Amino acid sequence: MATQILMPALSPTMTEGKLARWLKSVGDDIRSGDVIAEIETDKATMEVEAVDEGRLAQILVPEGTEGVAVNTPIAVIGADGEAAAPAAKATPTAPAPTTPASAAPAPTAPAATAVAAAPAADREWGPTAPLSVREALRDAMAAEMRSDSRVFLLGEEVAQYQGAYKISQGLLEEFGERRVIDTPITEHGFTGMAVGAAMNGLRPIVEFMTFNFAMQAIDQIINSAAKTLYMSGGQMGCPIVFRGPNGAASRVAAQHSQCYASWYAHCPGLKVVAPWSSADAKGLLRAAIRDPNPVIVLENEILYGHSFDCPTDPDFVLPIGRAKIERPGEHVTLVAFSIMVGVAMRAAEALAEQGISAEVINLRSLRPLDTATIVQSVKKTGRIVTVEEGWPFAGIGAEVNMQIIEQCFDWLDAPPARVHGLDVPLPYAANLEKLALPQPEWVVDAVKKLI
Amino acid sequence: MRVIGCLPQRSVIWRMSTSRVAEFSIALTRYLDGNGAATGPLPGFAAAPADLLPLYRGMLRTRSFDAKAVALQRTGRLGTFASSLGQEAVGVGAASAMAAEDVLLPSFRDQAAQLWRGVTPLELLLYWGGDERGSDFAGPREDFPICVPVASHVPHAAGVALAMKLRGEARAALCLIGDGATSKGDFYEALNIAGVWRLPLVVVVANNQWAISVPRAAQSAGETLAQKAIAAGVPGEQVDGNDVIAVRDGVARALERARSGGGASLIEALTYRLTDHTTADDARRYRDDAEVTPHWHGEPVARLRQYLVANGVWSREDEEHALAGAAGEIEQAAQAFLATGPQPLSAMFDHLFARLPASLRSQRDAALGGEADNG
Numbered sequence: 001m002a003t004q005i006l007m008p009a010l011s012p013t014m015t016e017g018k019l020a021r022w023l024k025s026v027g028d029d030i031r032s033g034d035v036i037a038e039i040e041t042d043k044a045t046m047e048v049e050a051v052d053e054g055r056l057a058q059i060l061v062p063e064g065t066e067g068v069a070v071n072t073p074i075a076v077i078g079a080d081g082e083a084a085a086p087a088a089k090a091t092p093t094a095p096a097p098t099t100p101a102s103a104a105p106a107p108t109a110p111a112a113t114a115v116a117a118a119p120a121a122d123r124e125w126g127p128t129a130p131l132s133v134r135e136a137l138r139d140a141m142a143a144e145m146r147s148d149s150r151v152f153l154l155g156e157e158v159a160q161y162q163g164a165y166k167i168s169q170g171l172l173e174e175f176g177e178r179r180v181i182d183t184p185i186t187e188h189g190f191t192g193m194a195v196g197a198a199m200n201g202l203r204p205i206v207e208f209m210t211f212n213f214a215m216q217a218i219d220q221i222i223n224s225a226a227k228t229l230y231m232s233g234g235q236m237g238c239p240i241v242f243r244g245p246n247g248a249a250s251r252v253a254a255q256h257s258q259c260y261a262s263w264y265a266h267c268p269g270l271k272v273v274a275p276w277s278s279a280d281a282k283g284l285l286r287a288a289i290r291d292p293n294p295v296i297v298l299e300n301e302i303l304y305g306h307s308f309d310c311p312t313d314p315d316f317v318l319p320i321g322r323a324k325i326e327r328p329g330e331h332v333t334l335v336a337f338s339i340m341v342g343v344a345m346r347a348a349e350a351l352a353e354q355g356i357s358a359e360v361i362n363l364r365s366l367r368p369l370d371t372a373t374i375v376q377s378v379k380k381t382g383r384i385v386t387v388e389e390g391w392p393f394a395g396i397g398a399e400v401n402m403q404i405i406e407q408c409f410d411w412l413d414a415p416p417a418r419v420h421g422l423d424v425p426l427p428y429a430a431n432l433e434k435l436a437l438p439q440p441e442w443v444v445d446a447v448k449k450l451i
Numbered sequence: 452m453r454v455i456g457c458l459p460q461r462s463v464i465w466r467m468s469t470s471r472v473a474e475f476s477i478a479l480t481r482y483l484d485g486n487g488a489a490t491g492p493l494p495g496f497a498a499a500p501a502d503l504l505p506l507y508r509g510m511l512r513t514r515s516f517d518a519k520a521v522a523l524q525r526t527g528r529l530g531t532f533a534s535s536l537g538q539e540a541v542g543v544g545a546a547s548a549m550a551a552e553d554v555l556l557p558s559f560r561d562q563a564a565q566l567w568r569g570v571t572p573l574e575l576l577l578y579w580g581g582d583e584r585g586s587d588f589a590g591p592r593e594d595f596p597i598c599v600p601v602a603s604h605v606p607h608a609a610g611v612a613l614a615m616k617l618r619g620e621a622r623a624a625l626c627l628i629g630d631g632a633t634s635k636g637d638f639y640e641a642l643n644i645a646g647v648w649r650l651p652l653v654v655v656v657a658n659n660q661w662a663i664s665v666p667r668a669a670q671s672a673g674e675t676l677a678q679k680a681i682a683a684g685v686p687g688e689q690v691d692g693n694d695v696i697a698v699r700d701g702v703a704r705a706l707e708r709a710r711s712g713g714g715a716s717l718i719e720a721l722t723y724r725l726t727d728h729t730t731a732d733d734a735r736r737y738r739d740d741a742e743v744t745p746h747w748h749g750e751p752v753a754r755l756r757q758y759l760v761a762n763g764v765w766s767r768e769d770e771e772h773a774l775a776g777a778a779g780e781i782e783q784a785a786q787a788f789l790a791t792g793p794q795p796l797s798a799m800f801d802h803l804f805a806r807l808p809a810s811l812r813s814q815r816d817a818a819l820g821g822e823a824d825n826g
Binding site for chain 1: 554556582583584585586587588592593595596600603604605606607608609610611613614615617624636637640641643644647801802803804805806808809810811
């Protein structure tokens with residue numbers, strides 16, 4: 001069944017644009033996330049990314065055509081029998097001003113600006129089956145290792161022991177000791193080594209037993225992996241995945257219970273994802289392994305044993321940089337990632353019983369951040385509460401709320417609010433640990449202060 | 452006081468017995484003494500004196516490059532620069548032992564090796580001038596960019612060696628570091644793994660006796676830096692780092708061992724930093740002429756020249772001709788560097804990601820808009 005790609009809109013006011021360039025030709029295989037064309041308006045240029053996969057069957061509008069109306073079919077993708085989802089999303093490269101241009105010179109400092117394109121609906125992946133997060137991560141690695149011989153896994157206890165948290169079960173058996181490698185206890189050493197291997201053409205997956213131990217190696221992650229493409233003038237990239245459990249587990253004390261989300265998301269050159277469900281884990285890890293940049297995958301130990309419905313399609317993958325609306329709502333937007341999505345979902349249930357309809361956004365990706373989806377939601381609800389397990393100072397909630405202030409301040413009916421872990425080293429004592437981490441009631445209380 | 456316990460009394464006295472379970476020694480290799488006289492038979496590549504001329508020219512070229520780069524810095528036309536004056540034999544000796552398909556991971560004072568490998572003087576000047584395009588080498592595409600952080604590229608080198616080993620290639624990675632770098636954890640961690648996994652890695656330490664102002668004796672209590680290899684289970688040896696024949700010979704043996712599955716090596720090349728740490732340093736503040744002057748005796752360029760002249764393959768005319776040729780090439784590169792325009796603002800974003808995410812495209816476009824409006 002063929003899918004039409006429609007001329008996307010860069011902004012709600014855009015009616016037409018120029019199809020500047022096709023980046024794919026008829027007959028090319030298109031994967032989700034591929035840039036297929038560039039479109040220009042008098043305000044900006046943007047890239048059109050494919051959401052559906054298949055073969056480019058027909059180009060309906062040749063490059064160079066001006067005045068192409070929004071929603072005009074511009075190409076046809078031959079799909080593999082699936083129902084057609086919206087076929088393309090627009091990724092603007094520059095903002096469409098919402099107010100007339102000022103006569104004053106534009107500021108030289110980079111200004112955060114509205115990303116006006118409405119995100120396309122997520123692709124439907126068909127049937128699902130229950131799968132634990134642990135199995136989803138393993139399946140993602142196994143699938144990518146089967147399809148790309150450059151991919152290998154290394155870390156402490158990943159091979160013989162099958163992973164400290166049993167994520168790599170069966171991988172040594174299937175792929176052998178050349179591709180599933182136990183390292184000495186040497187985080188800085190094996191991380192730097194994996195970075196070097198990535199720069200020399202392999203695609204390593206580095207498992208940290210926990211992200212707490214990655215502090216020994218953070219110099220390699222930030223100063224080498226994230227910067228070398230830039231510092232080598234584009235000569236040498238670093239396609240690598242750093243993954244492992246992040247944040248509090250259960251009674252492992254202060255030095256083994258912290259969230260590194262804002263540490264890594266702070267750094268240009270890195271991509272950072274934080275899965276919640278099995279589908280997140282599988283889809284995002286597969287995308288991370290395929291990504292040509294260094295990607296941090298922040299997993300959660302407590303979620304490893306949780307089961308969620310996950311698409312069974314063998315090609316299932318998720319785009320990095322897209323959030324998911326887990327629960328639609330009208331009165332308030334709850335923004336969370338990783339295990340806090342579950343807390344937000346439980347809070348939304350409790351709020352529903354009190355007649356308050358909360359929309360829950362699962363960020364999935366922290367950098368790049370899907371600001372468009374959050375902005376669209378807040379424009380509908382007029383209120384936002386971010387929920388994170390980590391510390392508040394310069395945290396992900398601070399960034400999300402600042403984006404909202406910059407991009408849709410006038411839509412807000414209440415100040416942005418955040419729920420977060422207490423600003424203390426996480427206590428070991430069971431009662432204190434529970435008291436330091438966000439609970440659904442904290443979210444309910446925060447929402448009720450806004451309404 | 453209450454007695455809460457007492458040690459059991461032994462009825463058997465164990466007779467002490469010790470045995471030697473491991474023994475180590477560190478060898479030092481030298482072929483030319485400080486006056487350029489052969490101390491014994493030379494290795495095969497040096498058997499004919501004329502075969503050493505490319506190595507000599509390589510050192511002269513490096514010295515010419517260093518002098519020009521320092522001059523450019525002193526006249527405000529180049530950023531901070533680290534001269535390799537007195538250490539040219541380490542880079543030329545090591546790089547000349549490499550095969551083209553081996554991979555070099557240099558530190559910030561390794562222009563001798565980079566130039567030998569085919570990195571151009573213009574690329575190096577662009578790099579030191581702050582233009583990242585200088586690290587996009589047209590020549591040795593797999594060689595790594597200059598590593599300014601101390602020793603963080605030793606794990607990278609082990610990773611390159613791992614990649615070679617996993618792909619089943621008969622190649623090796625060569626990492627150049629300084630004496631100070633051997634005190635760092637990343638050096639030890641990389642060497643340890645390279646030992647365990649028998650990786651095709653050669654680490655060459657240019658021991659120039661000074662880590663900025665910290666002398667070698669204050670860096671480690673070990674008699675040699677080469678012996679740090681012993682704990683990692685890899686061979687460690689010293690070579691006279693001012694004797695280009697000794698450097699090349701030692702590195703060639705280590706590379707051959709690496710490529711043929713024999714694992715990693717550590718080579719300590721004994722040399723001396725005859726100049727400041729960088730152009731941002733004034734070494735007279737922490738070491739006086741009485742410390743430095745004796746080290747001019749036996750410096751690598753004069754040492755090899757004495758040997759070549761004594762063996763009748765080099766003359767004053769050859770020297771003048773070679774110096775003029777090197778200076779001409781470097782001057783041409785300097786003029787090309789100075790004629791290269793500044794990078795556009797967009798260069799900051801160009802290679803940040805393989806493809807720039809939308810949020811950064813907004814930042815870039817906003818910055819570009821500002822630039823255009825102000826222009």
